[in-house]
Amino acid sequence: MRCAVLQFPGSNCDNDALVALRSFQGVTAELVWHQETSLDGFDAIILPGGFSYGDYLRCGAIARFSPIMKALRKAADQGKLILGICNGFQILCEAGFLPGTLIRNRKLLFRCEPVFLRVEEIETPFTSRCAPRQIRLLSKLAAGDEEQEVAARRRGVYKEILDEASTDTTQLFAPAVEFRKKSILRLPIAHGEGCYTADEKTLKELQEHHQILFRYCNEDGEITAAANPNGSMDNIAGICNRQRNIVGLMPHPERACEALLGGIDGRLIFESMLSAASQQV
Amino acid sequence: MKARVTIMPQAAVLDPAGVATAQAIEHLGISGVRSVRIGKSIDLDIEGVTQEQLHQICRDLLSNPVIEDYHLETLS
Numbered sequence: 001m002r003c004a005v006l007q008f009p010g011s012n013c014d015n016d017a018l019v020a021l022r023s024f025q026g027v028t029a030e031l032v033w034h035q036e037t038s039l040d041g042f043d044a045i046i047l048p049g050g051f052s053y054g055d056y057l058r059c060g061a062i063a064r065f066s067p068i069m070k071a072l073r074k075a076a077d078q079g080k081l082i083l084g085i086c087n088g089f090q091i092l093c094e095a096g097f098l099p100g101t102l103i104r105n106r107k108l109l110f111r112c113e114p115v116f117l118r119v120e121e122i123e124t125p126f127t128s129r130c131a132p133r134q135i136r137l138l139s140k141l142a143a144g145d146e147e148q149e150v151a152a153r154r155r156g157v158y159k160e161i162l163d164e165a166s167t168d169t170t171q172l173f174a175p176a177v178e179f180r181k182k183s184i185l186r187l188p189i190a191h192g193e194g195c196y197t198a199d200e201k202t203l204k205e206l207q208e209h210h211q212i213l214f215r216y217c218n219e220d221g222e223i224t225a226a227a228n229p230n231g232s233m234d235n236i237a238g239i240c241n242r243q244r245n246i247v248g249l250m251p252h253p254e255r256a257c258e259a260l261l262g263g264i265d266g267r268l269i270f271e272s273m274l275s276a277a278s279q280q281v
Numbered sequence: 282m283k284a285r286v287t288i289m290p291q292a293a294v295l296d297p298a299g300v301a302t303a304q305a306i307e308h309l310g311i312s313g314v315r316s317v318r319i320g321k322s323i324d325l326d327i328e329g330v331t332q333e334q335l336h337q338i339c340r341d342l343l344s345n346p347v348i349e350d351y352h353l354e355t356l357s
Contacts, residue, residue: 058345062342101348103294103348104297106295197347197348199293
């Protein structure tokens with residue numbers, strides 16, 4: 001499995017993405033400079049966060065014209081999996097890979113904090129591992145009994161469900177576990193322009209074709225105005241294209257791949273993507 | 282020849298910078314400004330660029346048609 005992490009002038013989450021990808025078994029990940037013209041041989045492509053071209057003009061507007069974007073279009077047409085995170089999401093929208101756009105946060109605040117996301121669609125290459133059935137099994141085992149819960153974790157039941165490849169037992173105690181009962185992820189955001197905006201027709205199409213994958217919610221999974229950090233329409237945090245091989249989201253899964261860093265929910269998105277990409281090969 | 286492109290957020294699109302500025306005007310002690318919309322103005326120094334190409338620049342790069350409208354004027 002070979003993954004590319006595109007690197008634009010001003011990308012700053014490129015190495016985080018690289019480290020996150022390399023933590024999965026059997027994955028090689030490489031940086032690809034924006035002046036390159038080919039993405040042949042890569043199974044999945046990540047557009048990382050940051051401030052490409054200093055966010056000049058509009059976020060992502062100039063990156064769209066980088067030479068690598070032609071290769072990205074080709075990869076997209078071949079059905080390869082493409083994940084845009086934060087600034088990567090903005091670039092995908094500007095370049096027309098995804099509908100709508102991201103504008104300045106309501107109230108102009110740069111929001112940098114963990115948020116809860118409800119996974120709205122499980123049957124996509126990017127969310128298959130977020131399925132609630134795995135979570136039900138987990139909660140049934142634990143059944144709210146603290147002692148039993150700890151015992152279950154020790155027995156490695158959690159490990160099996162959370163991350164088959166993982167042998168790091170510290171991850172078994174991540175705060176993520178409780179939230180997964182309802183397919184709720186806890187991921188960090190860090191953006192000033194993440195307010196998802198589209199015209200009414202586009203929004204309706206997104207809903208009709210089940211393209212809204214992640215929505216901001218409270219910790220009980222309810223979609224509320226208070227849980228919306230940036231004013232996004234419909235609390236949208238992430239969407240996919242109609243073919244479902246391209247996803248963009250504002251939260252940072254690559255920053256939630258180590259328990260030590262506050263959570264491992266990001267791993268579910270990468271696991272989903274990597275397992276889907278390996279089936280494609 | 283010079284061209285000036287004015288880019289404005291569409292009426293239906295929230296303009297938080299404009300809203301914040303309108304509030305600041307009130308704090309300045311001046312009432313009666315009902316709303317503020319903030320856009321940008323871009324000057325191009327051009328030679329041998331057709332009107333069609335100018336519109337292409339405006340449409341494909343300088344503005345995002347999802348949220349913005351542009352106005353192009355050429356000044357000699």
